[in-house]
Amino acid sequence: MNYADLFRITLPETALEIAALLVLVVDLAFLRQSAMRVRATVASVLGVAGCAIAFLFMLGQGTQTFCATGSLDTALLSTGGLIAVAQSGILALTALTLLLLID
Numbered sequence: 001m002n003y004a005d006l007f008r009i010t011l012p013e014t015a016l017e018i019a020a021l022l023v024l025v026v027d028l029a030f031l032r033q034s035a036m037r038v039r040a041t042v043a044s045v046l047g048v049a050g051c052a053i054a055f056l057f058m059l060g061q062g063t064q065t066f067c068a069t070g071s072l073d074t075a076l077l078s079t080g081g082l083i084a085v086a087q088s089g090i091l092a093l094t095a096l097t098l099l100l101l102i103d
Contacts, residue, residue, distance in 0.1 A: 005064070006077070008061065008064070009061070009064050009077045009078075009079055010077065011057045011058075011061070012054040012055070012057045012058045012061075012087065012091075013054070015050060015053045015054040015057055016050050016051070016054050018050070019046060019047060019049065019050020019051075019053070019054075020047075020050070022046055022050070023042075023043045023046045023047060023050075026042060026043075026046065027039055027042070027043060037103060040101050040102070041101070041102050041103070043098075043101075044098040044099060044101040044102050045102075047094070047095075047098040048095045048098050048099060051091045051092075051094050051095040051098070052095070054091055055088065055091050058079075058084060058087055058088065058091075061079045061080065061084075062079070062080060063079060063080030063081060064077075064078070064079045064080065065077070065078045065079075
């Protein structure tokens with residue numbers, strides 16, 4: 001397994017991190033003088049978009065496992081199956097929570 005495979009496994013989490021950084025940059029660079037309602041709405045919309053992109057990346061992953069020693073008993077990173085169901089639930093609940101911030 002090489003670094004490209006590791007990046008593909010962690011692509012949904014990377015998408016969420018990029019969305020969070022985008023929220024910070026937009027808020028601090030462009031919305032500093034705006035009302036709190038506008039800032040919260042923009043942050044929520046960007047967060048929901050990040051969750052949607054992470055979900056799309058997760059759908060395209062399939063099942064992959066990264067093992068440090070080669071045996072499945074010591075899996076460090078894994079995708080697919082019940083992990084995908086749990087990640088989907090977390091992303092959906094995160095998006096719904098962010099939508100509650102919008103007036």
